[in-house]
Amino acid sequence: MTLFVDITPEEAGGRRPGAPRVTGDSRLRSLATRVGLPLLSVVVFLLVWQLIAISGIWSETFVPRLGTVWQAFIDMSTTHDGVRGYADYYWWEHLYMTLRRVFAGVVIGVVAGVLLGLAMGTIGWLRRLLEPWLTFLRALPPLAYFFLLVIWLGIDEAPKITLLALAALPPAAVATTTAVSAAPVSLIEAARALGASRREVVRDVVVPSALPETFTGIRLSVGIAYSSVVAAELFNGIPGIGGVVKDASNYNNTPVVLVGIIAIGLSGLIIDGILRVIEHRVVPWRGKV
Numbered sequence: 001m002t003l004f005v006d007i008t009p010e011e012a013g014g015r016r017p018g019a020p021r022v023t024g025d026s027r028l029r030s031l032a033t034r035v036g037l038p039l040l041s042v043v044v045f046l047l048v049w050q051l052i053a054i055s056g057i058w059s060e061t062f063v064p065r066l067g068t069v070w071q072a073f074i075d076m077s078t079t080h081d082g083v084r085g086y087a088d089y090y091w092w093e094h095l096y097m098t099l100r101r102v103f104a105g106v107v108i109g110v111v112a113g114v115l116l117g118l119a120m121g122t123i124g125w126l127r128r129l130l131e132p133w134l135t136f137l138r139a140l141p142p143l144a145y146f147f148l149l150v151i152w153l154g155i156d157e158a159p160k161i162t163l164l165a166l167a168a169l170p171p172a173a174v175a176t177t178t179a180v181s182a183a184p185v186s187l188i189e190a191a192r193a194l195g196a197s198r199r200e201v202v203r204d205v206v207v208p209s210a211l212p213e214t215f216t217g218i219r220l221s222v223g224i225a226y227s228s229v230v231a232a233e234l235f236n237g238i239p240g241i242g243g244v245v246k247d248a249s250n251y252n253n254t255p256v257v258l259v260g261i262i263a264i265g266l267s268g269l270i271i272d273g274i275l276r277v278i279e280h281r282v283v284p285w286r287g288k289v
Contacts, residue, residue: 079259086256089239102225109165120176122180169221229264
């Protein structure tokens with residue numbers, strides 16, 4: 001059983017009944033705004049960066065020219081002077097290893113966090129028992145416990161994935177707990193009045209109402225885990241983009257550090273965009289009920 005209203009194709013497409021129809025010209029203007037403004041901001045940023053680098057206000061060690069950064073990217077993409085990429089791996093191989101670690105850690109952390117949040121949101125005493133521990137873990141910076149994980153688990157993949165999982169778990173758990181606790185009481189009571197069991201209430205009322213905020217928590221979890229990549233790859237992090245950034249910083253190799261930062265940032269944008277598309281497909285009723 002379900003108490004949620006059916007979503008019409010018109011509503012699923014993002015247009016409410018009675019809303020003005022979007023014309024081709026308005027779509028083009030909207031697309032130009034969504035794409036043009038971000039591109040303009042990037043162009044302005046790069047222009048200002050290049051002007052500062054050329055002016056000599058700071059040493060190129062701090063603000064390298066764009067051509068130097070581009071050359072570092074080319075070097076990381078090719079074999080040059082007998083050297084294959086950076087540390088014998090191309091940049092996409094470093095990125096692949098980082099994404100693999102992030103994926104494993106996020107899956108473990110998000111699944112555990114969502115299940116924990118669902119349980120905490122429906123069982124009051126469990127929430128009171130575990131919420132202080134979640135708050136404690138959420139307040140800790142990754143480096144605070146990474147060295148302890150290294151002592152316990154060694155310097156291979158286990159501490160890296162564990163760190164990313166621990167970083168991803170609290171946001172997913174907190175968001176799910178809050179969303180489940182905020183499920184509409186009127187719908188819950190209506191479901192019970194219609195004879196729904198506790199399990200059916202959770203499955204057909206609580207979970208659908210909590211999904212939008214749960215997805216927000218998942219996106220936050222992915223972002224926090226991704227921002228912990230450099231910390232996770234402090235030890236034995238090559239191949240890995242975080243390991244490259246850390247290793248290059250040891251030698252003041254700013255262009256390579258910037259290439260690593262750009263790779264992390266762009267891939268993070270792509271991942272968040274994918275999550276937005278999945279959220280739109282899985283939760284078409286967001287903002288409509």
